[in-house]
Amino acid sequence: MGQGQCSCGAVRFEFDEPVSGIYMCHCSLCRRSTGTNGIAVMIVANERFRWVRGEDAIAAWTKPGTQWETFFCRTCGSRVPGHNDPARMFVPAGLLEESGDTLKVIHHIFVGSKAPWDVIGDDGAQHAERIGG
Numbered sequence: 662m663g664q665g666q667c668s669c670g671a672v673r674f675e676f677d678e679p680v681s682g683i684y685m686c687h688c689s690l691c692r693r694s695t696g697t698n699g700i701a702v703m704i705v706a707n708e709r710f711r712w713v714r715g716e717d718a719i720a721a722w723t724k725p726g727t728q729w730e731t732f733f734c735r736t737c738g739s740r741v742p743g744h745n746d747p748a749r750m751f752v753p754a755g756l757l758e759e760s761g762d763t764l765k766v767i768h769h770i771f772v773g774s775k776a777p778w779d780v781i782g783d784d785g786a787q788h789a790e791r792i793g794g
């Protein structure tokens with residue numbers, strides 16, 4: 662369950678799936694796209710996710726030669742939810758307005774290529790690349 666929006670509020674969404682786990686990606690693409698140590702996302706099934714407003718305010722960029730795609734607000738540049746998988750939305754955890762006490766990082770991916778200054782301090786499982794890879 663949750664709702665959130667971008668920094669300027671143009672893009673707003675909600676979902677009714679009781680998500681409790683965050684996936685934190687430490688890869689160089691996610692680092693550049695956020696300007697920090699990576700990105701924390703929750704995975705929500707399409708049918709449990711709804712745009713409240715601003716779907717037309719979203720821009721997307723695909724890294725040439727790859728399938729890697731990023732979604733952001735055209736006005737304020739916040740990363741916003743998007744499909745990296747056709748059936749599911751990847752929702753940046755930092756957009757949530759209320760996340761409660763039960764939400765925590767359960768998986769860290771691409772730990773093998775994380776920034777040297779990025780120190781993981783929780784007990785989420787660590788994977789050198791993607792899960793299962």
Ligand SMILES: [Zn+2]
Nearest residue numbers: 667669734737
């Ligand atoms: Zn915005």
Ligand SMILES: [Zn+2]
Nearest residue numbers: 686687688691
């Ligand atoms: Zn990544």
